[in-house]
Each structure stands twice: as C-alpha cells, then as structure tokens.
Amino acid sequence: MGDIGCGGAPAEGGPSRGAEGNLPLEPDAFVGRAAELDELSRALDASRLVTVTGPGGVGKSRLAARASARRAPRDGVWRVELAALGDAEFVDHVVVEALGLTDHTARLPRETLRSHLAERRLLLVLDGFEHLVDACADLVADLLRRAPGLRVLAVGRRALSVAGERLVPLAPLGEEEAVRLLAVRAGQHAAGAGDEGQMRELCRRLDGIPLAIELAAGRLDALSPEQVLERLGDRFRLLTGGGRDALPRHRTLRTAIGWSHELCTPEERLLWARLSVFAGHFDLEAAEYVCGGNGLAAGDVLDVLSALLAQSVVTREETPAGVRYRMLDTLRAYGAEWLEGVGDAERLARRHRDWYVGLATWCELDWFSPRQREIAARVEADLPNLRRALEVGLTDPDEAHLGQHLAGSLWFSWVGCGRLAEGRHWLEQAVRIDSGHERPRLKALWVLAHVAILQGDTVPALAALRECRRRAERAADPTALAYAEHRAGCLALVTDDVSRAETLLRSALERYDGIGELNSNVLMARIELAMARAFHGALPDAVRMCEDVRRVCEEHGERWARTYALYVLAYAAWCEGDPAGARELLTDCLDGAHGFSDLLGSVLALELLALVTVTEGSAAEAAVLQGAADRMWPSVGLRLFGSAHYNTPHELCEARAREHLGDERYEERVRRGARLGRDEAVRRALRGSGAAVAGPAPGGGGRRAAAGASTQEPAAPPAREGGGTAG
Template identity: 55%
Template sequence: MAQQSTLRRGNLPAELTSFIGRHAELAALAALLTGPRLVTVTGPGGVGKTRLALRAAATAAEDAYLVEIGELQDPLLLGHAVLEALGLTDGTARPPLEVLVEQLDGRRLLLVLDGCEHLVAACAELAGTLLRALPGLRVLATSREALRIGGEHLLPVVPLPVTAPPGTLPAAVRLFCDRAAAVLPGFEPRGERQRAEVGTLCRRLDGIPLALELAAGRLRSLSVGQIALRLDDRFELLTDGDRGALPRHRTLRTAIGWSHELCTMQERLLWARLSVFAGSFDLEAAEHICAGDGIEADEVVDLLRELVAKSVLLREEYAGAVRYRLLDTLRDYGAGWLRGSGAEYGLRRRHRDWYLGLASWGEVEWFGPRQAETAERTALAHSNLRAALEFCLGEPGEEQVALLLAGTLWYFWVGCGHLGEGRHWLERALALDRAPTAARAKALWVTGYTATLQGDRARAEPLLQECRSQALATGDDRALAYALHRLGCSALIGDEPARAAELFEQALRHYETAGELNSNVLMAMFELGLAQLFQGRVTEGEEYMARVREICEEHGEQWAYAYGLYARAYSQWLVGEARQARAFARESVRLHYGFRDLVGLVLGLELLALLEADRGELVEARVLQGAAHRIWQAVGVPLFGSADFNAPHHECARRARAGLSEQEFRAAFERGARLELAQAVHRALDRAAELPTERDDDGDGESDCVLLDRVSGLGRHQA
C-alpha cells in the first residue's frame, strides 16, 4: 500500500554496520541536543558526520526525522522534501515553509538535515524560519561548512584516533578490523608485525572512516602490508600533486582514487555510470541504463556485488527487494570520471528515458489492481524522477520531454499527495516551451487539475481554457476531453452543478470517441453523479455510481472506487439510509488514507461526522469536524468554499449546536483539531465500525457485518 499520510514517530534508518568509537563526540552532541536548538556537525567528506548525527538523533528525547539533502538539486524543493520526510501531505498552493510552520505547531521533534553543503543557503533559510516559528523544534544538520545563522552551535568532527593508550586499540584500528572481518571472515591482526601493519595503514589513512572502509574492501586480494605499500606509491599520483589541498582531503582522494584504480575496468566503468542515479536504484534500472559499450546486461549483477564488497556501493533491502546506493562522496568521484569520458549526456538521457518509462508504465498500471504497488514503486523512484526532470529542464531540446514526464506523473502528484511539488515541475515545464503539442496539452490539463484541487480556480481556468482551445485547433479529441472534464471540476466546486454536469457529459462523449478508459474517466463519471446529487437527482446520480462501481470491480481499480464510495455514502444519506451511508463512507476513508489522498479522505470524514450526529453522538460528531478542519488546512479552502460540498458540514454543526452547550460545542471541536491524522482516521474508522451486527433496518436481509464485508471486498481482494 502507498505510504500513509501521518506524522510518523521518526523515520531514522536502521544501522547496517556496527558503530565504533566516537564516544566523546557522541556525548558532546547529546549534550548539545539538550540545549541549543540548532547544531551543525561539520567536517570533511568521509569523516562520519552522518553516522554520528544519526546515532545521536536515535537517542534524542524528541522524535527524529531524517531529510537527505544530498539527493536534491533544486533548492525550491527543500521544503517539499522536508514535508515528505515527515510523512506530511499538503495539497495547497502555499509555500512549503508556511505549511511546515502550521503543521508542526506545538510539536516536539528533531529534524536532521543531512548533507547541506551544496544547498547551504536554502538550508540556512529553512532552519532559521522553522526555529523562529516553532519553539518545540530542534535542528541537527550535517555539512562541510556551517550554516552561519544565529544560534548555531558547531560540532567539528575529526577523523578517528589512530593512537591509544597501551593495551587498548585505537578507534581507527577497531573500525578497520570490524569492516575487514565483514570482507574476510575471521580477520584479526595476529602477531606484532601484522598489528603494526594495521596501525601503519590506519595512520596512513588519517583515521578517515570512509577511507578505512574502502581499504578494508581490498583485503580479499591484498594483504594489509600490500595495501599500505601501494597507498604510499600512489599518494602523489592520485592527488595530482595538489600540495595545496588539506592533508585529510588529499588522503581521502588517495583512498578513493586507489580503490578506483584497483577496480577492474568494468567495475570502474559501472561506478562512473551509476553516478547518474540520485538516491537508491534497483538492479533492473542499473542493467538498462548502465549496460552496453563494455558491460553486458547480464554482467551488471556481478559487478554490483563486487562494488558492494569493495564498499563502493551500499546494499539496502526494502520490502524484500534489494536496492543500491552510492555515498555522495563516491557519487561525486564517479561523476567526475563520467564527465571526463564524454559519455555523461548519453547516460543521463538513458536515465531520463528509464524513468520516463517507469512513469508511463505507472500511469497505465494506475488503472488496475496494482495501484498500491504503483504508488510504492513511484515513491521509491522519487529522487531519480526529480533528477530526470532537472535534466530535461536544464538541457536545450528536452523541453517537450519535460512536459511529457511532468504530465505523465499526474497520478503521483494527485493520487499520492504531492500536489505542490507536481505543480512546481509542471509550471516550470510550461514556461519553457509554448509549442501546441500533445505533451503541452497534457501538462496544461494536469496543471489545471492540481490548481483546482488546491482551490486556485483563478489559475486553473485559464490553463484549462488554453488546453481546450489548443485541442480544438489541433483536432486532439483526447486533450479536449480532459480539458472539458477539469473545467467541469472547477464548475462543480464553484457551485454550478448544472454547468458542471453538462461539461462532464461532453467530456465523457469525447473520452468515448478517443477510446479512453482509465481512472480519469471513472472520476468524470463519479463527478457527474455528484453533480446530479447536488441537483437533487438521486436516481440519476446513483446510475453513474453503479457504473463506476461496475468498472472498478471489473478492473480492480481502487482510487476512483474510493471516490465513488463517498458519492454513494452521500446518496444513501440523502435518502435516509444512514447505516449503508456509514459503511460506504468508512471504506472510502480507509482507501484514501492508504493512498495518501487527503482530499478524498477528508470528504469522507466530514460525512462520517454527520452520520455520528444522526446517531445522536453529537460530541463525537464535533470531534470529527475538528479533526476534518485540521486536515483541510493541508488541503486548501475547507470543502472548496462550496455551498454544495459544505451542506453535510453545516447540517452536522446545526444539529450539534442544537443539542450541546456552547462550551461542549467548542471543546469537542478543539479536541478533534488536536488529533494527528492517523489518530483522526483510526478514531473515525473505529467509531464507524461500532455498528449493531444483527439489526437489518432496511429489511433486505443483509446484516451490517455482511454489508461492510461486501463493501470492503474489492480492496481486500486486490491488496
């Protein structure tokens, strides 16, 4: 299932190797984290800043969240990355910093900004803004340079000690031996000579952890003495005689360069090619992008294994699948070789093509039983999709591909809670190329769609009208269908249900002419049904709901199905069938929560609040309304500012005000507004499940449990 939209209790990764040394630094950092609210761990690349920060964060009093800054290129995406790391979803058009300040108000947490040096100004602005606005926040940053803002306390990290009192082993030696044992099982220095060689090697490498790990990776083919000797021979060669470089920088360059030199030609070639990836990647991506011109596709898996053994690559497991990652320092080194080879542009195009293919396949699979897997796969590729978009937007001649990629990812931007970031990429792409192509038409309607969901109709309408005009001028019936459809959405939230219904009907005719059938078409049917319900035409609305349900069940579609369930719940409430309305609304909330779609989720929550009022549970109804109000702040204007969408909310509030004292009315709402998303959803679902199991109010012979099972069947069958 897709990631859930809730403020998780920390997201720090599990440690994959033992933590050695750094007791003094760890104690100092722990002490700092109880006092100053901004601490920056500084030091050269490879010295262990990240590992120290993560170990300290794991023992901090506050919940800790890691934001990997090294994967970002665009400083404008920094706020979006923080929201994503925190598990927060925001669908508004507001700046991410404003959203963060609002959603984190009153919370106590530790934010770990890792690898700030290449975006130091943006990180400094973000940290300063958040710290001024949020007294319960602490920031722990790692960077090769300070952020240089008020209140910052620095903890410089130096390499591990290479000497120790008699009878004890220096931390650098213990680290080397630990990593060596992972490469050469049973490794342990024996005898004075071998212990002296290990000590010499660790001193030669200045105790830099990354250099020690790289050297340990050579032990399968060389002895400790051979490693030390060859490092001596290569020191000047591999630093290009740069005597002006800091000694520790030269040492690390030597260690990386020598590790690179001792790789086979194919391993070096793959290392360079892997530098095009941002974040993690899987075997299939590496085979497609990096094979050819000296590397066969079936050789990639063995080469990856060798690079892992040499500590060049990190191997990670996620949901039972293996993924790989290059450390930033090693990626930079590989990228230098790739640039020098003259092959960088071609490799980045192949990288772009692979992730365009991933997005295109995701768009296809979004209409089917694998929506949850598609959401997860796209989320894992998020960093690389960003890199592909940056490439398209930065290279002349790639503008149309940028439009296509940004538009194709509509399902991720809309269905998985990334409206703000999606609009960022779409607006940038639209500004670069105004040629009336199919790619631009798609980007226009997708941007208009995201703006509509954000409540920004002033921006949405011109974009959708441009898409409509272009489609008419070029004879693009598919683009015309999408433009009319999304104009209908704008009319629907603008309290023009009759005009909306007319636009949806036109869109459905053009969809049929174009042979289009997907989740968007189902949403047009759902929205047409809702427009009919808003006009009091319950029978007509139910007909469209039945059609949506039929197609969803045929294809295993769940996202549009969840919206259809909301409309059915609303319809059942209109005709007085509260029990069925509650079952449909509950399942709609459950599915939307899994997809991280706050728009659909909060609509269902509002309806469940009204159904609580129907049962006479007025306090609980106001609690749920308070929870919904908090969620709307992350979506946009509550209930789109629409009188039609607001009708259940106002009816619920009217009943609650009539049956509660003013103090009870306000206190219940405020209690709900303090609930985090996960708490609100679980409360709503648990309350909705508290139904009599034997009663059959409508006389159809179907118990509440049977009804709930039937409604939930599709989601469970396809999970």
C-alpha cells in the first residue's frame, strides 16, 4: 500500500476478499489515529470528494484504507494505485483496469468508466496521484458530474483542486500514539521495546512519522533504541529496509522523501533546500530575506512557498505570533543535504544569523512600548532560530561581535521572560570571546552580571561588573558605564548593602539622564532605588517613586517593569494595614508577571501574597502559597537572593502560619503547595483560594511591628527586578 502508517487488521464490517471491491487486507495491527479516522469518516459522509493530504510516510494510505472499509457503499470500495504510473495519458486505463472492466470495443476508457459508474454506488480511492494531478483532477471532475452514486477518496501529498473537494490534512502522530506504534512494531523484533525515555526521544526525533517509526522498529532486531538514536544523524542511511510488499518509494525514508522532491520544480527544490536553514517555525518575511536572491527573487518566495505548502513539504500554523511555517525535521534534513551539496550552506547560515540579529535588535527597541506582549510571543516563537543564530554568531571568529550583540540584545527575554539559565549559557560564551569590537562585548558583560545577580550568584556577577566598568572607562563609553553602575547597585541591594545600593542607583540614574536613556531598565533602576529607600525605612519615598514609575509605564504602555512597581506598592499597602489593597495590587502584579513567564516576578508576588493571606486570617492557605513558591525558586536561583531584607516577609509569614497551624500541619500544607504546578499555583493565588479576605488582622500592620519576635515586621518592602529588579 501507499504510505506505511498506523496499520491494522480488517475493520469490522469492511470488505473482505471475495466481496465487491478490491481493497486489500491490512497486513498488521492498526495503531491509534482514532480522532483522524472519525474526521475522515465524517468527511466521506458529507462530501463526494475527499482528499487526504500530508507529507510522505505520514500514514495517509493506511488511514484511507481503514476509513474506506468503514464506509463501504453498496458496490464496494475500489482502490487505484497510481504511484508507479509515469504517463498521465494512461490514468483512465489504470482506473478501468483497477475496476476489473473489460471492453474490447473502440470506446475510449473514459466512456467505459462513465457507462460503468452511471448507476453504481461505489467509493473510488485514488492513491498516490500527486505526480498526475492535472489528469486525475480532470477525470474526477468528469466522473463526479456524470455518476451521482460515486464518491472519491483521493490520497496524495497535495490537493486535486476540484470544485467541492474537502481536504483532510494528516499530521504526524502525537507523542503517545507514536510511542505506542513503536512499541507494537518493536515487539515484533527480537530486541523488543527498550527504555521508555529512549523510545519517546526516538519518536520525537523521527517527527512522529509512521514510516520512519516503522523503519526504526525494523532496526531494533540488531540495535538498541540508544544505538538507533546515536545513528539518527544520518537518518536516511539508517532508516531503510521496508518490507518487500511495500512500494519502492516506502522501503527507505530517503526514497519516501525523495519522491516528494522529484515532484518539485527547480525553484521549489531550491527553496526547500534554503528553508532547511531555519530551526522550528519561521515567518514569510524571514523566508523572503534569508532565501531570496541568487536564482530566486525575494518577490517570488511567496509563490514558491505556496507551492511547497500545497505539496505538504511545508505546513502552515497559526501561533500567538501570527501565521508561521515549518518543515518536519526529516524534510528539513533532506533539504539540508541538498544545501550542503550545492555549497550554499555557509552563506545561508550567515543570512539567517543576520536576519535574527536584526530581529532581536528591533525587539529590544520595541520592548519599551505597548507591544511588549507581542514581542514576548515573537521571541518565544523564534527561540529555535535565535539559538541557531547564536550558535553561528559565536563560532565565527571574524564576526563574533554579532553573536555578542545578539546575546546582549536578548536581555529582555533572558530576564523578563523566565530564561535566566539559558541567557547565562549564551552570555558566558559571548564574554569569553575577544571579538575586537568593544561595545557588544560590554553589553554582554553587563547583561551577564544582571542575570547572575538575579540567580543569586554574586561572585561571577561582581567579576563581570568590574571588567565591564574597567573596559567602559577605557573606551569612554557612557552607556556601558551607566549600566555597570546600575547593576552594581542591584548587587549591593540584594546583598543587603542598602546604603551603597542607594548611592550607586542614584548615580546610575543621573548617568541615564545624561545620555537621554529611558527604557524598561531605567524604570527598574528607579524601582530598585525605591526598594533601597524602603529598606531604609523611608516608605513614603518608595511609594512616591513607584507611583511615578507606574505613571510612566502607563504612558508608554510598558507592562513588565510595571509589575515590579505594583509589587512595592502592594508591600507598602500591607505595611499600612491594608491587606485588601495589597491583594488587589498583587493580583495585578502576579497576573502580569506570569503572563510574561517571568518566574522571578511571579515567585516574589507569591511570597508576598502568602504574607497578605496569613494577615487576612488564612494561615493554611498562606502555607500552601509558600510551598508553591518554594518549588519555583530553584528554577530562578538562590531563594530570595540570600538577602536578609528580602527574606524577612517569608520568615514573618512562616512564623505566623506555624503559630496558627502547629509545625506538623504547617509542613503538610507546604508540601501540598509544593505539589502544585506553576500554572495551577498562580491560578490558585489569583482566585484567593481558601483566603478569608477580611480587614487587617490583629498585629497585621507593618508599622505596628514591635510586638515581639513572632510579629516582627520588615522595615521595608522586598522588591526587585524579576526579570529585572533586585539585581
């Protein structure tokens, strides 16, 4: 049969040998595809022409066979295999032969078909028609007009584009079904299934393509799953050996993909090869820039891309970042071989890097705007491509400054969108390179220091700041000096040197004013200065400064820094004996931070919500929130930066909760909170689950805090740059 996919025994009620029709028995167990089978069955009920499309090896033929067996009409299911036919003029002849018709008259085959089908109710399955589209489309349109009892199920890598056609695109298997298929097929070989983690990784690396999984299972009689994984770098050599009853184009993965390649025009093959430079999704603008030129005009990319979409080489997806496109890794690997073969891989890699350096530069500039959410979604969608651009940028000695610039420009993603560890990885690579370009290296240094501070790793942060300042002074770079001083102030703040923090942050803000800098980082410096003032007991100053930051944020549509201003204001409200006001501010803060995937902002808000919750009278719920925060901290770094100032609200909340619950019940509630996933914990905190929202509890106000050790209040709010504060 056509595509090797999820196979199976004959469906109940389906045609058998000797029944009307020629649908062959399925050779082995049919695995999964229940939802797709139902969708195709409904489509066959609703439309007289249904076309199953998808890339080679995805399982189109097996699915079509199973659905056909379910829906066999009075005069049967008749399958026509067209893959081996090379001449479009013989399409009608092949269909006549498949239907078992004999006509020795002078009539044309088309007339024979019209006559035979006119009064019959049957399902005609045209499998593997993609290289004969025009001839098949003409035949199908003609027969559907003249034979009211005819239904056609077409199976190919593109649409027929006939009026009334209903398309059913078939995607690769989901992870669970792919693993189940591999386990079933592997069980037919001596080695059998292996470690579940390895089996899952193998299915993931094979894109969930049934043909690839079938071929990999065939290798398990000689290799372990681990060995197969090790050899997937050359998947086209490894994945061979389809059964003798399989079509030639499905006996190896290379020939299955090569079949699609042969159907492409030279321009389509060229774009296929060039698109292989992308990792994951890409958008049209990126494809036009990276792939245009040198034989393919940028203005023609859309038309050629549309042709690849029609042939299931590329798929279109709706994402939070808009319409994007992607190729399965297997198809991308095939294109990459061709790109290497024509000697164009290095040039395309540089063009790809240049596009994403430009994208990151634009996103950084646009971060301080109402488009922050869009920027976050865009970077999320393009992370695989940004990583590839970083790899290229940081391994080319002659152009390493571009990699340094890219690593530094993505500070808002590392710091503001929950990617501190990944940012640290790239930034450490960047600062080890002496590219001969001082400015991008200086930027990478202060961003590295920022990330390390937020992780609570002060020694490398201090080293990066010292080097940044030394080099900035030598280069007379006022921007780098301002950022180095700012981050030094953050470091002093989280290490409890509050007086030094205030001095450095004021100096940094003066430097920012001197160079006309106003962005999210500058606002974070103001918030951090507000924290320092609060830690010194000057709570009104802290409130005034954060209200001013909130006003600027609202004027510019800035949402991320605003969450940290809300955090400080919420703590101030709690200190003034207004837990209801504090909860309202923290709800806004937590919702905003979680929306950016800002782990630091989220966990700080959770910690403070726990304190507000125990003040409101629900010690049990406060303990749950503390447990949830405890689980999140390891993904950020050192809990509460190891700072006594930042830790005071946590200790106060714990002391009050233990006093109300007792140690055993407190620990049990903390464990319950630690079992919550991040999304679940945030949802629970936002709805105030279990909290008895009431007025100030006795002894709850921060300024009434001299009543004893168990009620000792912190002198001021712990706030900090979550992707950006306190650090």
